[in-house]
Amino acid sequence: MIADIKKSAEQKMQKSLESLKVDLGKVRTGRANPGILDHVMVDYYGTPTAINQVANVSLLDARTVTVTPWEKKLVGAIEKAIRDSDLGLNPSSVGDLIRVPMPALTEERRKDLIKVVKSEAENARVAMRNIRRDANGTLKDLLKEKEISEDDERRAQEDIQKLTDRFIAEIEKVLQAKEVDLMAV
Structure with missing residues (x-):
């Protein structure tokens, strides 16, 4: 029973950490990254669709992402979707x-961008603390x-606190790496 609570808390914390990594991946650095276009939606015959589902997204060099649509008709729509996104990018098409x-x-x-990244990290820390609070509750x-003893409860709370500390330290590592990445010229 206690093991289930700990396992559930750990799984939720792991998902929160993965979510943070995905969110930080969307914050762009000076380098090109094909994943930056993942959340950009294209109007595909009236249905908003992710770019990577209607085109091939790859790197040309360190500062250029290339998008090759599977249908030639989509070139204009993809260009417009990238230009209208909040990424501040200006695509150009050649054929x-x-x-x-x-x-x-x-x-x-x-x-x-560092302020945005720190805000995302703080949201992840809050999520970790909420998971801890729910598990302790x-x-x-x-x-x-009277399904568990006080000693079992105290030991389990200590284990959950150690788990929380471990994941918050992991958030700090991810945050530091992203800050270094952003400040690299």
């Missing part, structure tokens, strides 16, 4: 190949119902 150059980041823009309920 049926769309080039998306990554502009160099200014110092001010880098600092703004479940343990307290089991104690009230």
Whole structure:
């Protein structure tokens, strides 16, 4: 019973950490990354569809992402979707190949992006603490119902706290790596 609570808390914390990594992957650095276009939606015959489901997204060089639509009719729609996204990118097409150059980041823009990254990390920390609170609440309920002893409850809470500390330290590592990545010129 206690093991299930710990396992559930650990799985939820792992999902929160993965979610943070995905969110931070969307914050662009000066380098090109094909994953940056993952959340951009294209109007595909009236249905919003992710770019990577209607085109091949790859790297041309360190600062250029290329998009090759599977249907030539989509070139204009994909270009418009990238231009209208919140990424600040300006694609250009050559035949049926769309080039998306990554502009160099200014110092001010880098600092703004670091604020965004820190905010995402804080949201992840809050999620970890909420998971801990829920797990501890479940343990307290089991104690009230006399299904576990006070010693078991205390040990389980300590284990959950260690788990929380471990995942928060992992969040810090991910945050530090992203900050270094953003400040790299």
